[in-house]
Amino acid sequence: MVFAIKEINENPTVLPNITLGFKIYDCCYSEIRALEGTVWLLSRQQDKDSPSSCGIRSRPSAILGALPSKSSLPMARILGIFRYPQISYGSAYPSLSDKTQFPSFFRTVPSDKFQSIAIAQLVKYFDWQWIGILASQNDLGEMGSQALKTAIVSNGRCVAFLETLATNNFRWKIPYLTDVIKKSSANVIVLYSTIEPLIPLLEEITSKGVTGKVWIGTTFWSISSDFSKQEILKTLNGSLGVAVQRGEIARFRDFLYNIHPYKFPNDIFITDFWETAFGCQWSKVNSTKSELGSEIKPCTGTEKVDEIDNSLFDAYSFRFTYSSYVAAHTVGQALQSMFFCNSKEQSLGNVSCENIHNVLPWKLVHYLKSVHFTTTAGHEIYFDENGDIPASYDILNWQLFPNGTSRYYHVGRFDTSSHPEGVIDIDDRAVWWNGDFSEVPRSVCSENCQPGHRKAARRGEPICCFDCIMCSKGEIANRSDATGCLKCPKELWSNDRQDKCIQKLTEVLSYEDPLGAVLAAINCAFGGFTISILCVFIRNQETPIVRANNRELSYILLLALMMCFLCSLLFIGQPTGLTCLLRQPAFGVVFSLAISCILAKTVIVIIAFRATQPGSNLRKWLGTRLPSSVVFGCTLIQILLCSGWMIFSPSFPESNMESGEGTITFQCNDGSVTTFWGMLGYMGLLASVSLIVAFLARNLPDNFNDAKYITFSMLVFASVWLSFIPAYLSTKGRYPVAVEVFAILASTAGMLICIFFPKCYIILLRPDLNNRDKLMESVKVTNKTLRESSLVELRH
Incomplete structure (x- = not known):
């Protein structure tokens, strides 16, 4: 976000002679902290730390955030009352698209309802018939998993099981879930959950020797660097993930590699980042060597950011980083239209060009609705009537190499720009599967019925579980997985394999007989x-x-x-x-x-x-x-x-x-x-x-x-x-x-x-x-x- 605002300020064609500023508040994945930060940003109380001449903090033009949906929901309810613009770069909760409840909410990530469609199409693409689902026990996991189940079933697939995993006190259920996964014939498991309960679950699955499964991750975690144990990485090897669209940000990598506490003395986050990234600690005023501790080295300032391990600091794969960059540019484009509107824009709703000293939130909401621009990565950005951008996801493949290193690779994409239900495109040759599979793994309840047989559903079981019954004489099934047999015309008859109609033999009591x-x-x-x-x-x-x-x-x-x-x-x-x-x-x-x-x-x-x-x-x-x-x-x-x-x-x-x-x-x-x-x-x-x-x-x-x-x-x-x-x-x-x-x-x-x-x-x-x-x-x-x-x- 800092880089995006810096880029806007340096661009003479966007908001000329106007400088954007910002305030950052860390809500720490807490709803309470998010509400506190919202009130703090909206208040006009005196700010002793503010560099402004009057010492009175002005309200920001818009609020960017928060990342988690659970934090954005209470923020959006309060901000919606005042029609105050809010642009989230990570909240995917579907109900946030309801403009009746959240009239001033926008987001630069797809609504989670499209994630269910994307995973269902991924399942359909690889012809997986028998799917297991593990969902976190919260609104996002439960509603998302139900939407995913509906999408999977509508594509003619079946759900072998749908189990929930509590976000708190979840360890008691882990042995049960491990047993369900181990006994299930489903080889594809969708983890529709946040990262917190998944780590102990995957540790238990790994210790029990559960192999031969393909795991599908969601945008809540995709393939996260939080999985640090080598055994878990082996379990996840060959898995697929759906992630927020990655976008290239020009010159951003150089900006990151050149950050330094000395360049940003007022940035409270850089010092913490520096200590975490390099495992050192800055010496404080009047502190002694003993206070630093013998095992912690002091930060010297000579450390280089470009030497940090990519698994911790991947400057090549920007996802939520990219969506926050887009969110900042969205506000810049809306302000540009608001302050420098043309005659066409003036005619929209009888809105005239505004003075920079009179930025009314509800007017900025109007201009946010009509934002339309193209990012440096070539992505077209605009909001629909629900405040959502076109849904686009990257399909990732987690690949573990023999030397112990691992990385996730971009192997496909799901996009709704050309079709409302979305189109999935995957490079099959780029996908690496788990060592248990040499080709695309199969996940079925019953094997395909060969030609000449029809499927007979098992009573009380999903449609994917069936028995194969040979067609009656005079009937054929000329394709695999036929739901019924076709009766041959009167002049034809079925062959021995019951997969083809052949000419009937003529019969007469002749002298040759x-x-x-x-x-x-x-x-x-x-x-x-x-x-x-x-x-x-x-x-x-x-x-x-x-x-x-x-x-x-x-x-x-x-x-x-x-x-x-x-x-x-x-x-x-x-x-x-x-x-x-x-x-x-x-x-x-x-x-x-x-x-x-x-x-x-x-x-x-x-x-x-x-x-x-x-x-x-x-x-x-x-x-x-x-x-x-x-x-x-x-x-x-x-x-x-x-x-x-x-x-x-x-x-x-x-x-x-x-x-x-x-x-x-x-x-x-x-x-x-x-x-x-x-x-x-x-x-x-x-x-x-x-x-x-x-x-x-x-x-x-x-x-x-x-x-x-x-x-x-x-x-x-x-x-x-x-x-x-x-x-x-x-x-x-x-x-x-x-x-x-x-x-x-x-x-x-x-x-x-x-x-x-x-x-x-x-x-x-x-x-x-x-x-x-x-x-x-x-x-x-x-x-x-x-x-x-x-x-x-x-x-x-």
Whole structure:
């Protein structure tokens, strides 16, 4: 401040012919002393030490200070009542921006609310997710830490813990805080506290061997020279700090290096500084050597300031020094505008240029609001409506060297001049991390979820703590830390890693498919067997076994069974419009034809044996065309049903996207599901009637009787198709088609084997049984049995 006022006085363009003076009062970080100093500076009491001619101390034009917020608050309340200008160079308490409470308060350091934003952006820049906060137990620490927590959470990060550290009687809580820090998985700890309680805390942390943490300091201490122990410096190595913007002050270093008690005999601070810096003591008047003490050397005045250790007297890093320099120049610029205003300034609020002998505080406040200048460091200085300058912080990195020396380096900057929320800029290559880290350390509650997984929050824990769950089939997560999975389009499916949608595999029961090839081969084989049996029957058509049960019906049944085997081939292969249109109706019609033939054969058996009874006119009453009528009538009903199906709701080929996982099934849409099940129901009805009729005729003689074989064939048919229904409904993809083909094959083979294999056995292997005598013996035995049965009935 002294240098700034000296610089203003020597500048002919600022306040020409006017000399600024000053009074300095040390408030010693005490609110009471700050109030005492404020009253002392504002009073007009006689000052015996004043060099002024009248001995009456005039009030200063403005008050610069104080440094701590706790001292500035009571000062600002009193000065605000009188609209007395106050410019603080270190108070960052956010509520000081409230012009309702503090109308005449200005400051040349950023409001602390921006510090929380700067630290939150620093956390976001290095992608730290899991943060611990230690705050001092006062208004600045508690409110600032809450603002920091809010800023961190709004950036999608989480706070692992927020603990307070009392500024008085704090040692009892240090073991507890040390244990919290040691057990926490958070590797980044923000120390939102003043320096006093941090020294014993860091000593305890160091003694407990807590390592692997990145400490972030605030403007209350940043990286302070008060940490003198080498062990603490090792703990803090690689830490980051947010500090008030540093600014170069031209020629200030030379001014500092040339200060000497002899040059400033009336400066009460220089002698104390000299004794502290050089470890000596000035001899007082009438003092003796014994009074100085044997261990304290006397100050000679030949000591050189530029030889002082930089850790104690760093003339290269001006921070609060720079802000106090700016504060003094701000007052100078306001006074310049006040005493030498132009016509434009005169029009502002009807304020005219003032006389230097009539400096009213509230008028100076008006001119302070419109101050706008650029410092020698190139920083633009002006106040907003809250009396704050644009926020700007330096990002510092504490670096400890192998030889034991240490220093903090400027590695980045946070600035709000270009954006209201601030922009952070960091040189990653300039940052040195703690020896435990070779690269940017990680601080997470849960590790990142890899692609293919989604985050599932843990109940009762912050959002940064989660479990990684693999996406369901058909869904993907194509980036890390996905909060949800994306469903693949219908034509696509997820790959094995669940991180990419790929084309679904096409599925169809084709001839190239082993299952399709086997079914087709078996059906063709049985079709060949059926043709062979037909040939055997035609070749032996005059034999009694062939003629016994309507050989024409046997031929029609064999042809129907052969078509049943062959129609199943329509179900195999790539569906087309023609195959879809024909396969179900063809299957229904030929099966109905086959079952109608079996029903007709059963009716013929009953007619043949009931007609042999005495006095029976059954054959004459029913006629000889009954079998043909049964076959034609029963088949016609199915033909009409299938024809209506083909006309009004025909089947058509389609691609089924939902049939199976990762597959597209090419299939036939059967159109009307009701008609499909109606067709099957009608076939079941014919089979049931045939089964009942054949069961009633099961005890007739074997050589003539097909009823027993028909009963077995219908039982096989019913078993197959009753099993088909649940199997068909519970399968997807190509398997419903395979189930239907298998049902056709099994039921057709069952009818073929049960009805015709016994006859083939007699024709081919037992020709001795295939003669009229054997058949007539059966008839005689049957007639005798029937007559005996009739006599028994008559006796009863």
